[in-house]
Amino acid sequence: MALPTLLALLGVLSSFLHPDIESLSHLAQYVLPQTIKNTIFLVVGVGVVTTILGVSLAWLTAVCDFPLRKFFVWALILPMAIPGYVMAFALVGLFEYTGPVQQFLRDAFGSSNAFPDIYSYGGVVMALSLALYPYTYLMVRNAFQTQGLRSLEVGQSLGLSVRESFWRICLPMARPWIAGGTLLVMMETVSDFGTVAIFNYDTLTSAIYKTWFGLYSLPAALQVASVLLIFVVIITLLERRSRASQRFSQTRSSKSVAGRIHLSGMFRWLALLACLLVFSLAFVMPVMRLLYWAVPNMDTELTTQFWAYVAGSTSLSLLAMMMIAGLALLMAFSARTYNSPFAKIVVRISTMGYALPGTVLAVGLFVPVAAIDNALGAMGLSTPLLQGTMVVMLLAYSVRFMAVAFSPLESNLLRITPSIDAASRSLGVSGIKMLAKVHLPMVKGGLLTAMVLVFVDVMKELPITLMTRPFGFNTLAVRIFELSSEGLWERAALPALAIVLVGLIPAFILIRKSDVR
């Protein structure tokens, strides 16, 4: 699995064979200092905000009890289905100077100068955090749920208050999930282009595209991409480091969750308010905005073609979901079985694809695939063998989204102790049987999370789909791109809503399956 990723990464690094000194020295002097600074600020900002949002919301909905909790359990996942750039467009449309909020302030008070500018660092961090916190939320919730209230009870039996148990037991125990979620968010942030473009906030990824499309220098663009890869390696290493010495071996199925914490009067309402605030900002508001645009354009957009887009998106996401989750499961088990440094490196490499800007990854993969195809053609096999079929598309997806599927599985696997293997062997259950009967049920939660994440991510994916789709095959994301790149946001709203709606289904299933209570 690491092989195709390696291929793409090597493609990026091989650009150093033809350094474009002229472009690079210009970039180094005028572009890189600012964009590197911006990228660091953005990654840290979004990382911190999503962690706070994700962990606290997960804690509230998994362990506490407050009004409408059951609703928020799944409602808080929904923003995941909204692509980052759609979130950004909706937020900007609402809060910018010409938007309704500031308009209202001007009408009411004569001036809206006190209102913070949405085109700012804070604005970008808010948009990306609202779009990405569900990754952390989903993973950490899975942790809090499976670790059960048991740990809390243990803490209380040791004389700790709920608050102390949270900080000293539950939170440290959830660290692999928190780190995994935050890592995903950070990688997604590094590779984001659409969202930052709406704010005109320049990051390394915008510098890559500018170099490629503006300076016409793909080599220099790829060299900037390697700077970005260094970033990702550092983030990954930091994450590894932070929990290298820890071992996690606790397991209990969620059925053992005893009574929830009943929050006292005021806190109940505060919890409700917090959930409501996040939910309305991250979901209700952008969806309302989309509806507002979509309704008048219903007639133009709701054609038979539209249903073909829906079918294309759904079938593609389902297919990719099964394949990538299967591969990730396989990789996670193999990595666990062969606990060698080599296996670890293979795993690290295969999950790096998530941090590369999508277009760079798409080209990095397409070039070698086309070369192979042409070589096969020269050998007399009919062409095109690989291009324009779903095979290349799915291969590229699995490179891009391996991290998304692997991360939730890996944290869950950490809990399967060697003693469980030993116990199952002593009962005569080993090999495949052990995988199927003992391990698989233990990682079920993680697997479901992985599947939902991949499904929704593939729905939203654009650059790979654009480049490798067969003729005449279109998805909702492609349709949004076509319309929004010409500035036709009003017409792009309906396909965007459809992505959200289709994305709801797996989120719903996930919760039905995982939330017993």
Add this chain to the structure above:
Amino acid sequence: MINRMFNSQAALATFAVISSIILGLLAGCSPSSEPESALGSVESIEMNDALVVYSSRNEHLIRPVFALFTEETGIDVEYATDKAGVLIERIKAEGKNTPADVLITVDAGTLGYAAQQGIFQPLDSADVVERVPAYLRDDKDYWTGLSLRARTIVYSTERVNPEQLSSYQDLGASQWQGRVCLRTSKKVYNQSLVAMLIAEQGEAKAESIVSSWVANLAIPPTSNDTKLMEAILAGQCDVGIINTYYFGRLQEKQENLPLALFWPNQTEEENSGVHVNVAGVGILKHSKNAAQAKRLVEWLVSDSAQALFAGVNKEYPINDSVEINPQVASWGSFKQNPLPLSQAYLLQPAAVKLMDRAGYK
């Protein structure tokens, strides 16, 4: 040890099972989800009649055009859309086996880049030479423009007297201090506008013009042309630079729009005028269908196709003998900048760097 070995076999077996499931799914699903295109590609190999177009002009703008072409000629057209830079890399990677015959992009710079990368063959068409003015096609005959996109000044009719306006460079004058809006420099339309300024005024002069624009900005550069016009409507700024079709769309939605277009650089010396860029087309070197591809290109510059190709997006036809959309006509006529567009590619990197130096984000 034995367990280890067994585990490795188990892992292998699992791998085999899972991959066969996946392959089975692929085999089962891909034909069913794309039956038409699978058939289409078989046909195109055997009968060699469907043209394949790679296009960075969006699907909803090319679909009606190709539908008309198929109706008039009986030649089927298949197409894939993506960003121009990506399509060019794709064509290079596919090499001789590329299924594509034709590349359409929406900017002269990328056409020039594609020509320089050696993916086109000469058009060699008397029709094109006759119908398309020389400055709107490649001097080496590798591509031709298909429609004109004019980038001009827009102003608030409530706060600006058009007599105050004269040229692009004048937007840097002190009277516009704090009143100018610009779209981001990352958009190719602004890159080619500045490339034109370099060609016209020289690089040093162009840089001081861009710097003076930046100094006059009322708000940071906007992310698109529509936002720019909304900012003028909301009173954040008074003048800006936009492509005319965005103005056309807003005008269609909102009656009595307090905005108007101004055609700059009309009285200047001979070699100036309103900056125009083109959507354009080239035939690929490795096209297996070059004769039909040429037929498409020649059809695209014909009167009937021109009215539709430019009309669907409120752009200007490449040849002024073609009747234009009445709404577009109502904005008046103007003198175009006669700078050969094949220079855009050569100057665009310099323009991008210049804007970086001038702090134009």
